[in-house]
Amino acid sequence: MVGEDGVLHRLMAVIRDRKGASPDESYTARLLAGGLPKIGAKVTEEAAEVVEAAGESGDPGREHTIYEAADLLYHLWVLLAWRDIELSEVESELARRFGVSGLEEKASRQKQPKSDDGPEKLRPE
Numbered sequence: 001m002v003g004e005d006g007v008l009h010r011l012m013a014v015i016r017d018r019k020g021a022s023p024d025e026s027y028t029a030r031l032l033a034g035g036l037p038k039i040g041a042k043v044t045e046e047a048a049e050v051v052e053a054a055g056e057s058g059d060p061g062r063e064h065t066i067y068e069a070a071d072l073l074y075h076l077w078v079l080l081a082w083r084d085i086e087l088s089e090v091e092s093e094l095a096r097r098f099g100v101s102g103l104e105e106k107a108s109r110q111k112q113p114k115s116d117d118g119p120e121k122l123r124p125e
Helices: 007-020 027-054 057-084 087-097 102-108
Strands: none
Touching: 007 027, 007 057, 007 087, 027 057, 057 087
16 A cells, blocks of 8 residues: 555654654664664665565565565665655655656766765675
């Protein structure tokens, strides 16, 4: 379901609600308390699992890919909530890119310089 009442928006609302909770109260609160090191590690782990599952053959591989994709989206939503980014902001960025060739959009980007206080901003290739 798409829109403000869809499951992805409802999930984000639950994650936002967990931001003030004790890490003992929920897995989401524990992730949020762990900050970028903990959340980032989970996003990376889940992304690898999606790719691995996608390489599996047949219906079991398809179902496993769906399962792992749901895990990845959940952990990505936690990362977005940790950064105080709303889904509507991501939707707006996707809408801005819609109808623009991926090659054109990539060529229009300026490379972000690396800073000494953190990793280079990640961009999809």
